[in-house]
Amino acid sequence: MSELDLNDKVSEMLAKSEANVIKSEKTFIHPEDEVREVVAPDGSIIKINPIYDYFSGERPQEEKPRGGIVEKFLNWARSESIWVLGFGTGCGSIEIPPLVTPRFDMFRFGIQMRPTPRQSNAFIISGYLSVKTLKRVIRTYEQMPAPKYVIALGSCTINGGMYYDSYSTINRLDKYIPVDVYIAGCMPRPEALIAGFVKLKELIKEGKAEKANEYARNFDEYKANQKKIIKDWSMPDYNW
Amino acid sequence: MNIYVKLAYTFLGLMIVLNWGMLMGATMRKIGARVAGRHGIPFKQPWIDLFKNIGVRTTITHGIMYYIGPVFRLTGGVGLFLFMPAVFSGSPYGIWTNFSFEGDLILILYFQVFGMLGMALGAGEGGHPYAAMGIARGLAQHAAVELPLTLAFLSIAIQYDTFSVYKIVEAQQGGFQNWVLFTNPFAAAAVILAMLGALGHSPFNLVKAPNEILIGPATEYEGSYLGFMQSAGAIIHVMEAMLFMNLVFGGATNWFELILKTFLIYFWSVFVGIVFPRFKIEQSVTWFFKVPLLLGVLAILMYSF
Structure with missing residues (x-):
């Protein structure tokens, strides 16, 4: 797989994980955590998202007991x-x-x-x-x-x-x-x-x-409550 | 002997060593607790912790090396057991000599580092800064420990003119006066001091110091990976003690002797650990470069001329 394909795949996965999380209207992001484009050492431009690059954007799943x-x-x-x-x-x-x-x-x-x-x-x-x-x-x-x-x-x-x-x-x-x-x-x-x-x-x-x-x-309910009270929400919605 | 029978016996021996390692770890924690005036953990705690860790429902991943790290560590422990004679029975093809062969001392020296390097790679991929710090400290201390330890091992190898652990054990049979402890006291002294670092108890446990840098290289590990590392740790502790037993304290002729000797060797490091507080990494490295290294060099010089 070439490097470009890999870049595409990564940004595709990134978009997917962003779509999965709930967007809040009042979300506050620190300037250093904002999505931006940077120039890599080889000259290519890559999009980075500091919050999601290091965490899984997936929602938690219910893990049923084995019984x-x-x-x-x-x-x-x-x-x-x-x-x-x-x-x-x-x-x-x-x-x-x-x-x-x-x-x-x-x-x-x-x-x-x-x-x-x-x-x-x-x-x-x-x-x-x-x-x-x-x-x-x-x-x-x-x-x-x-x-x-x-x-x-x-x-x-x-x-x-x-x-x-x-x-x-x-x-x-x-x-x-x-x-x-x-x-x-x-x-x-x-x-x-x-x-x-x-x-x-x-x-x-x-x-x-x-x-x-x-x-x-009840993930949505808990997140809504949390976001209501935390004003400087500068973190992913799910911190794996 | 049929290879399958031999494999079955080796597997049985490994199980004995694993369970003995866990029981020994619990006993030593219990001794530490009694010194502090507490009751301490129940003896069954390591097994319960292991089952609990296996039963964890969600796990994270940081990449392939993150998975392989604990496997490397377990391989290091199992490798030490596979290629070292456990119980001396008078024949190099005995049941419990495992897959020991001529020159296995070199391989054992390699396996000692193998698990640690695997952990370093795995924890490195975990990406946690405290893990990286733990690795740096662990490798620095290990380099300082290895130097006197390797010099002492070389001295013993020169003394008996062999790199086979089995032959070194064989040469020490016939009474305690034949042990390396008495025939090569400088090498034995270097091993006894350097062994404190190899077993990794206080004062040389800054690598996994819970209060200063979280839990060291294992910071990001959880669930069954942690269970893997626990079992590997139990095996490695017995293996290190068994290596020193074989090289310095005359080996063992039955399982009871092996259990008693490994217990006393391990207890020595716990005893020192309870008495002395933890060293900083620069203190522990310089400590190994002083008396143990000098003793190691003396041991080599003694058999070089």
Whole structure:
């Protein structure tokens, strides 16, 4: 295949992936992320789209559980091996470090911290979530492989808590990403967090923790909610 | 022996080594946890993690090399097992000598690097800046580790006049006083120090330092690729320990001895890791270029004149 053909094919694929995503009227793109044409070292002109060149523009698909004994076994394995993304979003993140200390020791329950979203399957939203952080949370959540679980820690994630009338924080987390387990309190102690993990384990074992599929099913609704509140939306619609 | 029977035995040995590697990894993490006053992970955790990783539903791709990277790493581990005698039975055609042949030491030195280079290529294609940083650090440290290690291996090869691991093990039979540990102490000392870097525990684990640069080369890997790398890691840890056991600590005459010796060798690096905090990469590279390298050169000089 010649280089020109390859270029055509790439731009065709690019157009296809752009057509798949929902266009919002109020989309804001940073100037450095705009689609533009650049001259390659060999003199040919190529079109680049910084946002989509590095991400898949495809919508998330629902991944149906296998069912039967295999799924039961896998659900057991998932519940006994919860890898938590180390991403503190609010003041509640101070309650997470005690979990690795001798007093609480979450490793007993098969809960471990992972530093990268690619390898984690549980995401703790620890307390209030500012709009600026919400954008990062969405990017991170979408990069995690399914099945993935969200634990909302503290009252702020349920109704805004003490920040209910703040200009910069969100009130209800589950309008933006689906939540599996809520842990109420301001702030809940590490014991409460462990109780939340135990609840999450029960849900996974019963096969009820399928919120990643719910996110894929109601993708348009979630995206509309997210775009309503994030003004500087300068990222792909789906951040694989 | 029929080649199919031999293959079946080798496969069985590989399974033993894989499961032993996972159990040993869990035990060492448990020991680390007990030192910190915790209970730590359950012994079955590595298997559960493996099944969980295989059961992941969505995966991403960054290209062909991204797929092949973990395969290279597993090939490195399996290759080490295939061409190294596991259990010494008195005959070069014994059941557990696997496909060991004259001159396999050279191949084993090559396989040690093979998995790492594969990972470097795969993680490089992942394109994550932290992965690139992990690779750069890993290769720099590995170069520093390889130098004293290779000098010590060469010294042992000159001492016994052979590049066959089987013959080196054979020459060490008949009591602990025949081990390289006592017959060639400089080479043994160089191996014992350089082995800390080869096994990659603290203080030499900056490559996959979770707090500084995420998880190193594996940053972009997930799901079954990660499961692949986990199993490869378990095999490679036992293989490295087995290589040092064969070359320095007299090899093993049965599986129990192999398990005990590999455990103690691996425990040595964990012991040092628990006692000493992590080195920065320039500190670890200069550390290997000082005492271990000097010992390696001495070991060579001893058998050159």
